[in-house]
Amino acid sequence: LQIYGDSISGNCLKVKWTCDLIGRSYDWIEMSVTAGDTRTPAFLAINPVGQVPAIVFDDGRALAQSNAIILHLAEGSALIPADPFARAKMLEWMFWEQYSHEPYVAVVRFQVKELGKSPGDLEPRLYERSYAALQRLEDALTGGGPFLLRQPFTLADISLVAYTRMARDGDLALDRYPGVLAWIARVEGRLGIGAYAP
Numbered sequence: 076l077q078i079y080g081d082s083i084s085g086n087c088l089k090v091k092w093t094c095d096l097i098g099r100s101y102d103w104i105e106m107s108v109t110a111g112d113t114r115t116p117a118f119l120a121i122n123p124v125g126q127v128p129a130i131v132f133d134d135g136r137a138l139a140q141s142n143a144i145i146l147h148l149a150e151g152s153a154l155i156p157a158d159p160f161a162r163a164k165m166l167e168w169m170f171w172e173q174y175s176h177e178p179y180v181a182v183v184r185f186q187v188k189e190l191g192k193s194p195g196d197l198e199p200r201l202y203e204r205s206y207a208a209l210q211r212l213e214d215a216l217t218g219g220g221p222f223l224l225r226q227p228f229t230l231a232d233i234s235l236v237a238y239t240r241m242a243r244d245g246d247l248a249l250d251r252y253p254g255v256l257a258w259i260a261r262v263e264g265r266l267g268i269g270a271y272a273p
């Protein structure tokens with residue numbers, strides 16, 4: 076299995092963490108988004124959308140979209156609930172992540188940290204939506220937990236922790252959310268990774 080990923084990308088790290096947890100071996104092919112590695116003809120043949128992560132199996136089949144990739148790789152593992160309703164609740168969180176969390180929390184981070192923009196120059200809506208997403212996580216985890224489905228630890232936690240743990244990079248006040256902070260530490264513990272250090 077080959078993983079095409081940029082190590083600074085939360086979407087790409089989701090794939091690495093999932094493989095590490097399920098004990099799947101892989102070759103990591105480092106791609107720099109900012110250097111344009113995702114726009115070469117060779118990579119566009121793998122993912123016509125020109126985005127990482129993408130994976131390629133030994134038989135040549137390719138798959139993109141972080142949450143689709145981790146869902147496929149983790150099939151049959153304890154990271155996906157066997158109960159159909161619990162599985163759908165996990166997917167509810169993962170679809171929400173892609174539509175209502177990542178487009179704000181990750182974009183704010185990229186613009187501030189990678190593009191060097193000043194937070195005050197970003198569209199205020201990006202911050203409003205980021206804080207709405209963090210508040211929703213806080214509400215779900217306060218008095219609930221320890222994970223998003225309470226139990227067990229699932230792909231929903233992996234998907235959502237990816238950019239939440241990096242939120243300070245975008246000048247987001249993560250410390251306002253104690254339930255989220257405690258959950259991040261628990262998920263990092265499950266992943267066997269240290270606290271995020273920019």
Ligand SMILES: N[C@@H](CCC(=O)N[C@@H](CS)C(=O)NCC(=O)O)C(=O)O
Pocket residue numbers: 081084085086087108113125126127128139140141142173
């Ligand atoms: N929805 C996609 C988003 C992937 C994505 O935005 N990838 C970024 C890096 S995090 C990228 O490759 N950007 C390069 C580009 O768009 O040219 C996923 O979850 O995999």
